[in-house]
Amino acid sequence: MAALLECKHLCKSFDRRVVLDDVSLKIDKGKIYGLLGKNGAGKSTLIKLVNDLLTIDSGQILFKGKPIGVSSKAHISYLPERTYLDKTMTIKQAFKMFGEFYADFDLERARTLLEDLDLAEDMKISKMSKGMQEKLQLILVMSRDADLYILDEPLGGVDPATRDHILDTILSNFKEGSSVIISTHLISDVERILDDVIFIDKGKIALTGSADKLRAKEKSSIDELFRRMFYAKKAR
Amino acid sequence: MQVIQFKFDNERPIYLQLVEQLRVAIVSGAYAAGSRLPSVRELAVMAKVNPNTMQKALTELESDRLIFTERTNGKFVTNDQRLLDKIKTELASDLVQKYTSDMAKIGITYADSIKYLKQLGGQ
Amino acid sequence: MLKKLVKYDFLWINRQMLVFFAITVIFAVLTRITEGFADSVMGEIIYRIMRGCTIAALVNAIINCAIRIWVRFRQNFYKDEAYLTHTLPVSKSTLYDGKIISSICTVLLSVAVVIASFFIAFWNNDIYEYLRNVFKDGDMSFIVISLFATAILEVIYAINVGIFSIVVGHRSNNSRVLISVILGFVLYYGLQWILLAGIAIAGIFDDSIQAMFGDASNTSIGFSTYRTLMLITNVLYLTLCTGLYFGGKKLFAKGVNVE
Numbered sequence: 001m002a003a004l005l006e007c008k009h010l011c012k013s014f015d016r017r018v019v020l021d022d023v024s025l026k027i028d029k030g031k032i033y034g035l036l037g038k039n040g041a042g043k044s045t046l047i048k049l050v051n052d053l054l055t056i057d058s059g060q061i062l063f064k065g066k067p068i069g070v071s072s073k074a075h076i077s078y079l080p081e082r083t084y085l086d087k088t089m090t091i092k093q094a095f096k097m098f099g100e101f102y103a104d105f106d107l108e109r110a111r112t113l114l115e116d117l118d119l120a121e122d123m124k125i126s127k128m129s130k131g132m133q134e135k136l137q138l139i140l141v142m143s144r145d146a147d148l149y150i151l152d153e154p155l156g157g158v159d160p161a162t163r164d165h166i167l168d169t170i171l172s173n174f175k176e177g178s179s180v181i182i183s184t185h186l187i188s189d190v191e192r193i194l195d196d197v198i199f200i201d202k203g204k205i206a207l208t209g210s211a212d213k214l215r216a217k218e219k220s221s222i223d224e225l226f227r228r229m230f231y232a233k234k235a236r
Numbered sequence: 237m238q239v240i241q242f243k244f245d246n247e248r249p250i251y252l253q254l255v256e257q258l259r260v261a262i263v264s265g266a267y268a269a270g271s272r273l274p275s276v277r278e279l280a281v282m283a284k285v286n287p288n289t290m291q292k293a294l295t296e297l298e299s300d301r302l303i304f305t306e307r308t309n310g311k312f313v314t315n316d317q318r319l320l321d322k323i324k325t326e327l328a329s330d331l332v333q334k335y336t337s338d339m340a341k342i343g344i345t346y347a348d349s350i351k352y353l354k355q356l357g358g359q
Numbered sequence: 360m361l362k363k364l365v366k367y368d369f370l371w372i373n374r375q376m377l378v379f380f381a382i383t384v385i386f387a388v389l390t391r392i393t394e395g396f397a398d399s400v401m402g403e404i405i406y407r408i409m410r411g412c413t414i415a416a417l418v419n420a421i422i423n424c425a426i427r428i429w430v431r432f433r434q435n436f437y438k439d440e441a442y443l444t445h446t447l448p449v450s451k452s453t454l455y456d457g458k459i460i461s462s463i464c465t466v467l468l469s470v471a472v473v474i475a476s477f478f479i480a481f482w483n484n485d486i487y488e489y490l491r492n493v494f495k496d497g498d499m500s501f502i503v504i505s506l507f508a509t510a511i512l513e514v515i516y517a518i519n520v521g522i523f524s525i526v527v528g529h530r531s532n533n534s535r536v537l538i539s540v541i542l543g544f545v546l547y548y549g550l551q552w553i554l555l556a557g558i559a560i561a562g563i564f565d566d567s568i569q570a571m572f573g574d575a576s577n578t579s580i581g582f583s584t585y586r587t588l589m590l591i592t593n594v595l596y597l598t599l600c601t602g603l604y605f606g607g608k609k610l611f612a613k614g615v616n617v618e
Contacts, residue, residue, distance in 0.1 A: 032286050048617065051446050055614035074448035084442035086371065100363050101447050164284070172281045192250050193286045212249035212289070221246030 002065040004029045004148055004179055005050065010059035012045055019045045021203040023059070027148070027179055032193055034211070035183040036226060037200035043183040044081065046200070047152050051078050063148075074103065077146035081153050083133045087126040091119060091136060098140050110143035113169065131158065138166060142173040149180045155189055163189055188223040197222055201230055238266055238274075242283040250285055254293035262302055262313050263324045273303060273311040360449045364457030365464070368435075372427050372465050379423050380472045383416040387476035413480045417473050421514060424469040428462045429521045433536075437529050441617040451612045458522070459604060466514050498582040505589035512596040519603040520547045526607045529615065550599055557595045558588065 005027035012020040020042050027033060037043045048054045050061055052068055063072035085094055091114065098105045114121065117135055125133060138154065151170065155163050171193060174180050182190055191197075191211060199207040206229065211222055218225050240261050244253050261267050273279070276294065280287040294311060297303045301319060303311050314320065339349040390409040396402025435444050436454070444454065494500045521543050528539030562569035567584040568591075 031288065051442075053442065053445050053615065053617040055616055070448050070450050073446055076446070078442075078446050080442040082439045082442050084439050086440060086443075088371070088374070097367065101360070101449075167284055168281055171284065171287070172277065176277075176287075188246065191246055192244055192289075193284065195286055195288050212251055215247065215249045219247065223246060 003027060003062075004064060006062045006065075007046070007050070008060040008062070010046070010049060010061065011057045012049060012054065013057060019203050020049070023200075023203070023205055025198065025205060025208075027181065029147075029179055030177050031195040032180045032182065034187070034190055034194040034197045034222070035181055035200060036185070036187050036197055036222075037183075038185055038230060041200045042203040043185075043200055044152055045203075047078075047150055047181075047183055050150065051076065051080075075147040077141045077144040077149045079137060079141040079149075079151045079154060081156065083130060083137065085125050085133065085137065088124070090122050090124050092121040094125065094136070094140065095121070098143070102144055104145040105140075106143050106145060109173065110139055113139040113143065113173070116165075131162075134158075135162075135166075138169055142169055145175045145178075147175075147178050149174050149178065150183075151180065152183045153185075154182060155184055155186050167193060187226050188221065191222040194222070199226060199229065206230075239282060240266060242285075244285075251289050251292045251296070254283065254285065254290060255296050258293060258297055259302065259323065260327070262297075263320060263327060267313050269313055269317060269320060270315045271313050272309065273313065275310060360447075361453050361457055361460070364449065364454065365461045368431070368457060368461035369464050372431055372461065373468065375427055376420075376424060376465065376469065379416070379420050380469075383413070383420050383472060383476045384479065386413040386416045387480035389413075390480040410480070413476065417476060420469050420473050420476075424465055425514065425518050425521065428465060428518055429525065432458055432522055433525055433529075436611075436615065437525075437617060441615070445615065445617065451614070452608055455608045455611045459519075462518055462522075463515060466511065466518065470511055470514075498586065502582070502585050502589060505586075505593060508593055509589065509596065512593060512600065516550075516596055516600050516603075517547060519600050519607070520550070523603045523607040523610075526611050530610065554592065554595045554599070558591055561587070561591050 003026040005025075007023055007025040010020050010023040011018070023042075023046060025046075035043050035046070045054065049056055050068065052073070061068045063076070066072070089097070095107055095110050098110075099107055111121075114136075117132065117139075119128070119132065119136075125136070128136065138151075141149065141151070149170075154166055154170070158166065167190070170180065170182075182194070184190055194211045197207070197209060197211050197214065198205060214222060214225060220228070240257070242254070242257055244250060258267075267273060273294075274282070276287050276290050279294075280290040283290065294303065298305065298311075300323075301316070302314055302323065304314060305311050335353075336346055336349055339352070340346075344352065386409060390406070390413045393402065393406040393409045396406060434440050435458075445451075447454075449457075492499075493503055524539045524543035524546060527542055528535060528537075558568065559572065562572060565584075565587060567581065568588060571584065571588070
């Protein structure tokens with residue numbers, strides 16, 4: 001069976017700085033992946049390549065066996081770190097736009113999720129706080145019945161209560177049988193929802209594997225394992 | 237839907253901890269014999285874990301015959317009271333052993349530890 | 360999908376342009392109203408001010424139209440909003456086409472508003488008589504219409520140069536606006552030399568056009584000369600626009616590097 005997403009020997013440099021160095025990766029159907037690495041390890045670059053926001057220097061990205069493009073975009077739901085909505089729109093207009101462009105957008109689900117935020121649909125996005133805008137984006141992204149959800153730092157800079165709410169939203173809304181990639185450096189907050197982990201460091205894949213198997217083998221949490229691998233030398 | 241509080245430490249496989257805590261929930265009657273369990277997804281959200289991990293834990297419980305699946309209706313707690321009693325006894329024996337061995341560690345004999353239990357246990 | 364893209368883009372830009380359109384029309388109406396006061400000194404002064412403002416607003420409407428289109432292009436394709444634009448299930452060439460189509464529509468709308476405002480402000484019997492005479496004469500009307508087409512093509516050309524330069528300036532990973540701006544100016548003037556060269560080449564084959572580069576009072580310059588000249592100019596403009604469009608689209612379709 002072809003992998004849902006496959007990266008083959010990806011390389012990417014900015015000017016002469018190598019950001020991704022021969023990254024190969026397989027994402028299977030029906031699993032939650034943690035893309036874990038320090039800031040600047042290459043997480044966002046990898047994700048941006050998969051979402052066609054950067055040009056590939058060398059290598060290949062395949063979604064369901066075909067190079068990424070229009071059809072992969074129709075089935076990948078991506079939450080970037082940025083607030084990407086047109087600020088002049090109202091929430092209602094943003095919902096409408098997603099509905100018009102994405103065949104898999106579920107307006108009813110979006111409305112239900114919006115109720116939790118206690119916001120009116122005719123509110124302008126420019127009037128919302130950055131945190132609220134991020135929550136709205138999460139609603140838009142999780143209201144799609146995508147095959148792959150790619151969430152870039154969904155927990156960055158939010159308080160613990162919001163963190164729980166975000167994890168709840170992700171867990172209760174991703175389509176059954178779909179896969180999720182969560183990129184984060186806040187490992188302890190997400191590790192228990194992960195099937196598999198992908199450690200990335202200095203532009204290379206350092207470790208991949210099942211989270212529970214790693215816990216059993218290393219007798220430690222994923223967070224601890226990560227610290228041991230990438231911070232130990234510094235501490236000495 | 238009966239809500240259960242799950243607690244985890246991240247150092248042991250999550251699915252094992254789920255199995256343990258669900259076993260307690262069933263034996264204690266939080267999920268009563270013969271009653272229907274929440275869906276995998278509901279349980280996963282409740283525990284804030286991955287639905288796949290929850291599925292794995294439930295499969296384990298199913299192979300222990302503590303729960304069973306009815307094809308269209310979902311998962312149910314077993315009606316087999318003998319099995320429930322047996323598991324309860326196992327859990328109790330684990331706890332007693334842990335208690336007595338912990339007491340032994342601080343130098344209290346088995347006989348004394350029963351006295352302690354009688355004196356302080358009711359609190 | 361193209362239709363949806365054009366719709367969203369056109370509405371977005373023109374919601375912004377609405378302010379400028381409104382200003383233009385309001386000044387045009389004020390010019391018309393104050394024209395009646397022109398028999399007193401104060402009235403005359405007010406009228407002249409209004410007239411000046413109207414003309415400024417007319418020019419502004421066109422310039423702002425181009426600037427809005429460029430700014431929108433950059434925001435939409437290379438800044439934060441790009442994270443949504445490029446993840447829509449639409450190909451890069453369709454995105455580019457959508458932008459060009461909505462830009463042309465916006466230019467045409469702006470031109471329509473400008474013409475309407477001009478007539479609101481300045482329409483009178485003299486202009487009416489003048490236009491009637493022009494359009495009675497086949498040659499004259501051809502030249503006037505051609506000139507008008509040239510003006511619109513010039514705006515579309517400038518916008519295409521801008522868009523092309525933005526695409527080129529943002530090819531590299533650390534995109535710089537400065538590259539786009541400098542390239543824009545260089546291209547704009549550079550390509551116009553090509554236009555001029557094109558006309559000069561035409562002069563080799565047509566003596567009367569050749570004559571235009573020399574003595575303007577040469578008697579061999581007649582309507583047919585202007586006719587040929589206008590035709591060549593417009594065809595060249597159209598070719599440049601098409602070239603820039605295909606060039607920009609091809610570069611854009613190769614991929615972007617969003618910050």
